[in-house]
Amino acid sequence: MRILGGDQHFWLRWQDRTREPVELPSCPVTTNDDPVPGIEEDPDDPDYCLPFEHHPGPHRF
Structure with missing residues (x-):
């Protein structure tokens, strides 16, 4: 998941039962x-x- 905030790009890293931006x-x-x-x-x-x-994986546009 990508979260846009200005020039910053945050993703959620999923590990077992935790999520970390x-x-x-x-x-x-x-x-x-x-x-x-x-x-x-x-x-x-x-x-x-x-x-x-x-x-x-491949690039996605």
Whole structure:
């Protein structure tokens, strides 16, 4: 879960029965870096990957 607060991105880290909010930097990858079929690239307004930096799995836009 991502909670937006200004320039800070907080996520909830789930461990067993506890939840802990943690601040993690956003993934810097954009659709201009990793083109997605069907999404047109716009150098002036790229779509940013939604998960945190160094996330597992593919980029999600």
